[in-house]
Amino acid sequence: MAQGKVYSSAKAALADVQDGSTILVSGFAGYGVAWSLLDALVEVGSKDLTVIYRDGPLPEGTGARLPAINNLVTNGLVTKLISPLPFLPGNGGAIEERWLSGDLQIEILPQGILVERLRAGGAGIGGVFLPTALGTRFEGDKERRAFAQGEAVLELPLKADYALIRVAAADTLGNSIYDGSGRNWAPIMAMAARVTIAETGRIVEPGELDPEAIISPGIFVNRIVAAE
Numbered sequence: 001m002a003q004g005k006v007y008s009s010a011k012a013a014l015a016d017v018q019d020g021s022t023i024l025v026s027g028f029a030g031y032g033v034a035w036s037l038l039d040a041l042v043e044v045g046s047k048d049l050t051v052i053y054r055d056g057p058l059p060e061g062t063g064a065r066l067p068a069i070n071n072l073v074t075n076g077l078v079t080k081l082i083s084p085l086p087f088l089p090g091n092g093g094a095i096e097e098r099w100l101s102g103d104l105q106i107e108i109l110p111q112g113i114l115v116e117r118l119r120a121g122g123a124g125i126g127g128v129f130l131p132t133a134l135g136t137r138f139e140g141d142k143e144r145r146a147f148a149q150g151e152a153v154l155e156l157p158l159k160a161d162y163a164l165i166r167v168a169a170a171d172t173l174g175n176s177i178y179d180g181s182g183r184n185w186a187p188i189m190a191m192a193a194r195v196t197i198a199e200t201g202r203i204v205e206p207g208e209l210d211p212e213a214i215i216s217p218g219i220f221v222n223r224i225v226a227a228e
Helices: 035-044 070-074 093-101 111-123 186-191
Strands: 022-025 049-053 058-060 063-065 078-083 105-108 128-130 144-147 150-155 160-167 169-171 193-200 223-226
Touching: 035 070, 035 160, 035 193, 070 078, 070 093, 111 128, 111 150, 111 186, 160 186, 169 193, 186 193
Parallel strands: 022 049, 022 160, 049 078, 078 105, 160 193, 193 223
Antiparallel strands: 058 063, 128 150, 144 150
């Protein structure tokens, strides 16, 4: 099913995803989304998933495309979402419906806090002090500490079992490059997951990618699959 890090299909790369897993999903406004992996995850059918993502809906003409993970929620595979913008009110499809019915938990995190918590998780540090949540509903009972620049709130690291990312090209060792906005969340998510699976439009041999263009080194990419 796999030759080294290269898997024969998206479904094969996701075969060991267990019920209750936490999944990072890359993408920003529709760019950099691993569509083949998301479709395959529905086929695998793992349940009770926690999904962390930023993608959000992408406006198209007079309507708006639903978030990339809408199909996972529609099939009842997700029990919790963590996102800065899980859906547009009034146009959230199954995500909005299940949340309103109480079948889906949603945790809203400002995207700056989310990315710094993921960065802390990927870097293996105990947390970061940020001023963003200070005095807001996002502060809760978190530790507050005073610094020379002012007060800040402790944000704990965030990690996941799997990260599903889209890259422009990857070599067989996992070294990966990105295309434009596809780079927004994927590099941070790749570092913050136990297993990172990269969907790519092009797989090459080691040495074929410009080393100066590599953003995610192979140490952070565990599995590679060609986009379908």
